[in-house]
Each structure stands twice: as C-alpha cells, then as structure tokens.
C-alpha cells in the first residue's frame with residue numbers, strides 16, 4: 474500500500490509533468506472508484522478545467538483544479554497513477570490532457586477512491602488526520618506518545634495519530650531505533666522516542682529520494698518501480714539473518730498485521 478514516500482513521489486512527479494495542463498476528457502471505466510457523485514456530474518465538472526496545484530496530505534493525493542475544485546485520490550491497497558500515451562492495464566478512470574497524454578488511475582482490486590469536492594480540508598478522514606511526521610520536531614513528536622497505551626507499531630500506523638506512515642515504514646523505523654513493535658507507547662523512554670523520531674524522519678526522506686518502495690503494486694508515474702526496496706532492512710526478511718546481529722528475523726501478527734522484527738536488537 475502506498476505510504477507517505479510513495480504518494481509524495483507521485484505528487485512531485487505529477488507537479489513536474491501536468492501542472493497548468495487542461496483536462497480534455499474523462500473516461501470512467503470502473504464507476505465504483507468515483508465516490509459520492511455520479512459519473513456524469515463528475516465528468517461534466519472536471520472536463521475543461523486546468524490543473525492548478527498538486528498536494529499531499531498523509532497518504533492522500535489532491536489535485537487542485539480551477540474554480541476551487543479538488544480531485545482527491547486515495548490509492549488504498551493497489552491504486553497507482555500512471556501518465557502515458559495509452560490506456561494502461563487496470564485503468565479505472567482516465568484523464569486525457571490537452572497534450573493527449575493520459576493520466577491513468579489504475580486499480581486492479583478496485584479499493585481506491587476518487588472524490589471531487591470544493592473543500593478538501595473538510596473531508597472527515599482528512600480532518601481527523603494526525604500531524605505530518607516530516608513537520609514535527611523531536612519535542613512535538615515525543616509529546617504525541619503521552620498517555621497512549623497502544624502498542625507502538627499499530628499506533629505509528631494509525632492515521633489519526635500520525636499521517637502517512639503505514640506497515641512498511643513503521644517496521645523499518647522501529648528496527649532502526651531498536652524498539653520492539655509490541656512495546657506500550659507510553660512506556661517507551663524519552664531517549665528511545667528520540668531515536669524513533671530520528672529513524673522515521675531519515676527513512677522517510679531517504680525513501681522519497683529513492684522514489685518509494687515497490688514491494689507490491691506501487692509504481693512511479695512513468696510505470697517504473699520505486700528504488701528504495703533494496704534498502705529495506707527488516708520488512709519481509711523472515712528467518713533471514715538480522716543485518717546487525719545475525720539473529721533470524723521474526724514475523725508476528727501485531728494489531729492484525731504481519732510485523733517483522735529482530736528479537737535480539739529490538740527490545
């Protein structure tokens with residue numbers, strides 16, 4: 474599932490490629506992807522509009538059109554945005570630009586969502602989002618954990634707690650910080666929280682620099698895979714030796730999600 478670095482990559486690449494372009498045509502193949510508005514109204518409102526700005530909040534991509542209209546893309550499990558000269562496999566909604574290139578919203582499993590609204594900040598799931606991890610200093614980050622009794626790994630993935638972090642980067646950050654994913658958040662020492670903050674920020678920045686992680690269907694807008702995958706240190710490395718201490722990496726279900734960690738390094 475695309476997380477902060479993947480959606481940020483899409484945002485930066487789309488900004489370079491489609492800013493200021495006009496949407497000439499909208500082709501809706503999978504109606505289920507368009508939420509809370511009929512496909513006809515969606516088309517009639519979007520066709521002819523210029524793209525003014527591309528934004529990201531958490532794992533959500535926002536395309537600002539003219540007249541204060543916003544396209545909100547939630548890629549969920551298997552969504553991707555591919556810019557090309559043809560209709561891509563699994564394209565669910567296709568935007569034809571004035572230069573005839575196609576922005577394909579692809580989703581093999583059709584869990585993704587597109588909305589068209591006039592005030593994106595009022596969307597309930599966006600309003601409820603926690604802070605952006607890259608906007609927090611150490612002190613602000615540590616304060617978030619006060620009084621939180623949840624296990625640290627599912628807590629890091631909770632979008633109301635912190636926006637944009639998912640299964641991959643939560644695990645990588647905890648491995649980097651040497652903190653066991655099942656530790657109760659409010660019992661983690663200040664020095665350890667400082668480490669988690671440092672690790673999370675540096676891993677997210679490095680993953681953005683390498684254009685994301687493609688362990689699943691995530692792709693850059695040109696269809697290429699992200700290049701961070703070989704730098705993952707713990708994710709999907711069950712039974713392989715820990716890169717620090719050679720202890721076999723364990724996998725356990727924590728908060729219902731498969732979680733990889735080193736039982737020796739992470740305490």
Ligand SMILES: [Zn+2]
Pocket residue numbers: 715716717718719720735736737738739
């Ligand atoms: Zn280890």
